[in-house]
Amino acid sequence: MSDHTEKNVDEVTGVETTGHSWDGIEELNNPMPRWWLWSLYATIVWGIAYTIAYPAWPLISGATTGVLGWSTRADVARDIETHNAKNGPLVEQLLATEMNRLPENPDLLRYAVARGGAVFKAQCSQCHGSGAAGFKGYPNLLDDDWLWGGSLDDITYSVRHGIRNDTDDDARFSQMPAFGEFMEKEQIRGVAEYVYSLSNSDADAVLAASGQPLFAEQCAACHGETGLGDREQGAPNLADAIWLYGGDRESLIHTITYSRFGIMPAWGQRLIEADVRAVSAYVHGLGGGE
């Protein structure tokens, strides 16, 4: 090193100081290598070039787009296009296959179920739950109880046309009367107790017996003599363990008095055909499909 000027040297360490002193404390100068400085400048140049090449500078509306024209949105669009192109033959097959025969083609079924799972999460989970377990008034799709039938064809029909909506003339439709309008409260209590007795052993036998004739007269037409229901009319099985609106006495009295009227949109009017088929296959595969 050349001794061109006098240096401030720290006596203890023998290291040159910067000459800066604060309350007698002097700053030692252990110089960084110069290439380090150059690499700092290189990163600055790189940073500026990057902001020119890629979207970076915020403007009043939007931001600079960058000379390379790169965007995440375009990336996603390209990804979607790639996948659509890749799945094109499967979609064609799905559209050409009868729903009931779908299980004969395991690869196609796997694709349909995977696709349907995505559709379900987006379109169906709001009412039926993300795990498809349903809520009060919205059927649980995991069990083996089906109001309108649990075959692939039945489910596809329900999805496509919906239930009791007024937008699709082919929607599944049925309506239970509100028996509170023409039956006495005591009579309703009797019918409710009879229905309760169909699936419970702790029912009041006398009360239930009083409801039985009324049931045969008013309810059996749809729900059947023994309460096993009728899928043609979406009339629930009253003798099983599954209750859409609750199976306790209070719920039963409420249902008989005021009736129920569950509605599902016609998804054929909202989804493309491939998605209708896919989501039907998904629902069928949840564990209760027939």
Added chain:
Amino acid sequence: MTQTTPPSLYAAQEPVFPRKVSGKFRRLKWWIMLVTLGIYYLLPWIRWDRGPNLPDQAVLLDMAGRRFYFFWIEIWPHEFYFVAGLLVMAGLGLFLFTSALGRVWCGYTCPQTVWTDLFILVERWVEGDRNARVRLWKAKWDFHKWRLRLTKWAIWLAIAMATGGAWVFYFTDAPTLARDLLRFDAHPIAYGTIAVLTATTFVFGGFLREQVCIYMCPWPRIQAAMMDPDTITVAYRDWRGEPRGKHRKAIQPAETAPRGDCIDCMACVNVCPMGIDIRDGQQMECITCALCIDACDDVMDRIGKPRGLIDYLALSDEPAERAGAAPKPLWRHVLRPRTLFYTALWSLVGVGLIYALFMRSDMELAVSPLRNPTYVTLSDGSIRNIYDVRMRNKHSEARVFQLSVTGDTGVQLQLEGQAEGRSILVPADRTYLQRVYVTAPRRDPAATQARSEIRIWVEDTATGTRASQETTFNGKAE
């Protein structure tokens, strides 16, 4: 205070021209270089037969297929703890060696040291030894200088490309990739990786060298915490060497004050790849490559003084040596609570990994209960729980796995998509996801208790090997 121009806060890189040296440590370093570089360049080419459906490369990090192959060991993603464990062992090993023997990793086996050593060898071969290189450095850029420089850089570049090239062979089938690379048919990532590693090898080994150790590597800053006065390290016996002075064949006793053994010949400085003077004491820059020991021993032999003026020694021996006593034996420095503790920890992890390695089965299952919802009531009042069972077939051929369930109660197992069967064909070397339904009848204890323990079994029908996992069955608590 006198007026001075402010000093520069940046310094130019001081060129280092390590002189050729020979001796036992230099020989050791050549051997280590041969072995480490040999392993690095040749390992991906070793073949290892694993059967028909598996790769036959002995060491393969198959990222796309999510398998690590190491000779007879195959690591699946869920066994990544083996890799973590090896990294922990590497860390503890580094602690152990540093606390016992100082920076032996830096001095002998660090890739930066090994490749720099190789590059210096090339440099010396092309441009000559230290004095010739200093002259060349000062010389004008004439034809002679250009010729030597370009030759050196070309050889460096070839080594750098081979280095980057060897790296990518660890990640895919080496012969196939080599063929694709030569046909310019390989994946761009392979070329990109080679380009980056070629550039870093060329720049770090050729030009940055000691700068990497001093300014980039965190290890020199951390190692001080691993070392103590009992650590064996490269040091200068200044009590023996000082006061230093030029060597004279015949010393007149009356002429001068007594001299130390150091004749200030600068041999230790001239051979140092870090460009430091070991006689200044312990320094962060010193990678303990021990070349100064070789250089000094050579000089001591020639002037008829005992070897070891610069030597591997423990600083705690200094008072004893100053007093003329013998230093403590080596093993008493190396065997101390700290190194024993590191050894114990290192061994503990090692034994654990070996145990885990031998406990592995060729067939495994993982059961994850689906908890949305926790249970499903079926129309006959029975309670169903749903589980995702992942079965791993580590064999190189497909196997039929049979599923079953056991529990204290009458639970039944059913496979999704199958009415009756309990068997699944799992392809070779694959994980197969099968959804299963476990059902408890209406009045079964499992159906009415909030929770009961069940166990799901998988049996390999070919060998009878069984694996199982316990899980919980959720009932409808009344």
